[in-house]
Amino acid sequence: MNQTRGIPTCKGPDPDTRTPRYTPPPGACDTHCHIFGPGAVFPYAPDRAYTPPDAPFEGLVKLHRILGISRAVIVHASCHGSDMAVTLDGIARSGGTMRGVCVVDPGVTDAELARLHAGGIRGVRFNFVKHLGGMPDMAFFQRVLAQVEPLGWHVVLHLDAQDVVPLAPVISAIRIPFVIDHMGRVRAKDGVEQPAFRQLQRLMDNPLAWVKVCGAERISSTGAPFRDALPFIRALAAQAPDRLLWGTDWPHPNIAGDMPNDGDLVDLLAEAIEDEALRHKVLMDNPTRLYWND
Numbered sequence: 001m002n003q004t005r006g007i008p009t010c011k012g013p014d015p016d017t018r019t020p021r022y023t024p025p026p027g028a029c030d031t032h033c034h035i036f037g038p039g040a041v042f043p044y045a046p047d048r049a050y051t052p053p054d055a056p057f058e059g060l061v062k063l064h065r066i067l068g069i070s071r072a073v074i075v076h077a078s079c080h081g082s083d084m085a086v087t088l089d090g091i092a093r094s095g096g097t098m099r100g101v102c103v104v105d106p107g108v109t110d111a112e113l114a115r116l117h118a119g120g121i122r123g124v125r126f127n128f129v130k131h132l133g134g135m136p137d138m139a140f141f142q143r144v145l146a147q148v149e150p151l152g153w154h155v156v157l158h159l160d161a162q163d164v165v166p167l168a169p170v171i172s173a174i175r176i177p178f179v180i181d182h183m184g185r186v187r188a189k190d191g192v193e194q195p196a197f198r199q200l201q202r203l204m205d206n207p208l209a210w211v212k213v214c215g216a217e218r219i220s221s222t223g224a225p226f227r228d229a230l231p232f233i234r235a236l237a238a239q240a241p242d243r244l245l246w247g248t249d250w251p252h253p254n255i256a257g258d259m260p261n262d263g264d265l266v267d268l269l270a271e272a273i274e275d276e277a278l279r280h281k282v283l284m285d286n287p288t289r290l291y292w293n294d
Contacts, residue, residue, distance in 0.1 A: 011259060012053035016037035016065045018263030022270035029071040029287035032181070032247025035060055035090045036077065042089070045081030045266055049131060052079055055251035057090045058130035067266055074100045075156065077253065078127060084107075084116060091133050100158050100292040101125050106140045108149060115121040119152050122180070124148055128163055131254065138170070141148035142148055149176050154290065156212070156270065161186045161196040168199050177208045177290070178221045181294065182215030183236065187258050188228040189221035192235055204240045211236055213282075214247040216268055217260045224258040226268060237282070244282045245290070 037044070044051060050216050062073060062087055076087040082105045091098045101123040102190035109131070124144055126136050126276045143157055154177035159167065164184045171178065184200045191197075203209050216229035236242055246269055273279050 006235070007048060007051050008254075009051045010253050011255060012052075013055065014259050014261045016230060016261070017063055019066055020068070020263040020266035020270075021106065021250050022267050023066045024070075024266065027070050027071065027288070028068065028283040029069075030064060030250075031073040031245040031287050031291070032075050032212050033060060033250045034077045034253065035074055035086050036251065037086065038081065038251075042080065042083075042086035044079050047078040048081065049133065050254055052077070052251065052253050055149055057093055060090070060219050060250065063248070063262055067248075067262060071097045072099075073122075073247070073287065074098055075125060075247075076101060078103060078133070078290055079253070083123070084119075087121075088116070088119040104144060105109050106137065106143075108144065110146070113147055113151060115214065118151075121153075122276075123154045123156050125158060125181075127158045128167070129158055129160050129185070133217050140238065145174065145176060152294070154179055157182060158182070159184055161194075164196040164203075165199045168203060172201055172206065174208065177210060179210040179290075182218050182249070183211060183213060183229075183232050185215065186219055186232065187221065188219045188232065189248065192231050197232065199237075201235070201239060204243070207243075209240070210243040210245060210286075211240065212245045212247055213237070213269070213272070214245075214249050214265075216250075216253065216265065217255060217258065222258070224260060225264050226258075226269075229268070230272050233269070234242045236272050237278060239294045241278055241281055242286065245286055246282050 036052040038056050039100035074087045087100045091100050100121045108112045156179045158181040164282045186197045213233045220226040
């Protein structure tokens with residue numbers, strides 16, 4: 001990363017998206033992607049942990065056109081703080097094909113959450129990862145979960161692998177659906193027997209638990225095309241096929257190693273999950289149940 005006024009600047013995505021060999025089914029959904037800026041219209045938060053290159057709505061639409069993706073869930077990024085304008089704008093411009101996950105401040109009101117719901121938000125995300133600020137205030141965390149429960153929302157948990165085991169009691173006590181990002185950011189080199197992944201699997205026995213099989217580039221130890229992530233995707237698909245989600249993570253903020261090509265990520269999923277009925281479930285049916293259930 002470069003530095004801009006003391007704030008790290010992350011790399012941009014691969015601009016030459018390859019058309020995947022696999023053709024996703026109609027209605028396929030990218031359940032984890034971001035919109036960044038443009039900063040001149042949607043400013044980045046002054047206290048952000050990183051500065052991304054602009055990756056606006058138009059870039060996301062172009063990406064999905066190449067990939068054959070019909071729908072998306074915009075996960076609001078921490079670099080925009082709790083100002084939801086950029087995400088709500090993308091949802092509004094999508095014509096009903098996008099939903100969103102928000103980030104909120106401790107003082108968020110029920111009226112503000114209702115406004116976000118009307119704008120297409122269906123979940124709230126909490127970052128526990130150290131490079132994005134670490135553990136949130138747990139009283140705030142519990143209060144927001146109680147506030148969003150009447151809305152039928154879920155909570156998205158972004159964890160470091162080393163936190164999966166110690167946080168398991170807290171996660172197990174959650175009363176609303178919860179989604180674990182990036183396969184818990186386990187390290188592929190430690191194998192499927194590692195304590196963090198085994199704990200993730202135990203969490204997935206909970207009918208409220210969902211997991212995103214995205215972020216192969218974040219867990220990989222071998223680099224592109226990140227095939228060392230395949231055993232983890234396959235294990236989760238075998239265990240909880242009805243609560244599995246997939247996403248690109250475009251534009252891939254804070255990647256230290258190989259920047260993925262999103263077309264290759266589509267093909268990686270198709271390699272991991274060979275059964276077309278199960279692919280349909282992961283790409284179409286499961287996102288519909290979680291994000292378009294109203």
